[in-house]
Amino acid sequence: MSKPFLPVHVGRVEAFLLRAFLSVATLWSIWDPSRYDRVEDASGIAKWGVDVVWIGQPGAHPWALAAAAVFGLIYVAALWLPTLWTLIGVSGLAFLHLTYWTLANSQGNTFHGSQMTTFVLLLQVAACVIEIARQRRKLSSTERWTNLDGMLLYFSQCAIAAVYVTSALTKLAKTSGLWMFQSHYFAKSVQKVWRQHYYDNPSIGDAFAGVSSWAAWLAENPMLARLMFAPGFILELFAFVMLWNRRWAFWFGGALVLMHVCIGFIMRLYFPEFEVLVTIFCVNVPFLIAALLKRGKAA
């Protein structure tokens, strides 16, 4: 086992599955045609004048999907090719994902469900660039810089941890450190989301009429509400512990997925991309599959 907080060595089967799963997740993230065909309030690269509108124009989406599929295939096939091909594949995926979601986030409201995928892709691009620079300088692998796929996994976990830790730090900053103490007021937020769901489609929103039973229970039991929300906050704040080693990544990843499932159950708020990425890179299903295959072969 590697030293704490250092990247691990990733084998061929695990690497193949990690790359394949990320390609599919990226494709899935941009699967639906964009609802938008112009920028209303520029965000990110759109602010710098980069054209993101093209991806929302009629007829452009199938081409964007086809390009993502090609880049995904290159990214997976590059496992057997020089690092430059990995860089080309993941850069293409990052560019398409960034363009699609920058347009969606340039409409006067921010959607918080896709940033993690963009971060993972961009940090993988960074890992490839560093790897190519190291190769040019003829630097060999070290315990701090293992093989390329070890670094892609490590950088992806860093991106995921960064999202959760940032969220926790914002909570601390906005409540002067009192988030857990004030979290019983979350009952009101649960009820708000309930009302939002109702007013999305009031003609068919009967299921969300009135008061949410969860919100009512939380409002009546403030101490239990605090105890219920505290673990989620602690998980977010200490998400960086998933970088310790594979075992911690597995348990923290599993706990974060469970947290999202609970949020979905209580608030009907879903973060499917977060859950999928945490399952791929932290729970690390590819590693588990690779380990099972290895055990099967050995038997």
Added chain:
Amino acid sequence: MVIVIVACLLVRDSYPLNNFPMYADPGPEPSVFTVVADGADQPIDIRRITGETSAKVGKKYVDARNEFARVAGIREGAKATPEIKQQAWQEVAERLERLATRRKKNLPPVLRLKSGEIFQENGGFREVITPVAEARLSGGKSSVTPK
């Protein structure tokens, strides 16, 4: 990881950088939600018609209101005049109309924005809904100078 966290906290909101402020500030202040209604004050299926949730409509309105207020020299968007609120809602309503048209659906000619507030008190909730602004849609002909 530290670089991404610092960038997110400093930049706050510029895709993909974001400080993820969702539900970051639970407190006694009321929680706000958005209602979109027609000219007869009946809430409409805004998500089915435009693809946008009522929450997103609310965020778009606040963003537009703050921008119009900023241009008018008012620092706090919440303190915008009724005229500015009207102007901001008109712009957002026209954007929604474009989204509805793209989905081959229609919005009613009069679109009202209402703000709902939920107060958490005495182990329960109290809800207050107040009208904010009204927009008149004229088949895509904008009456407001876009930003």
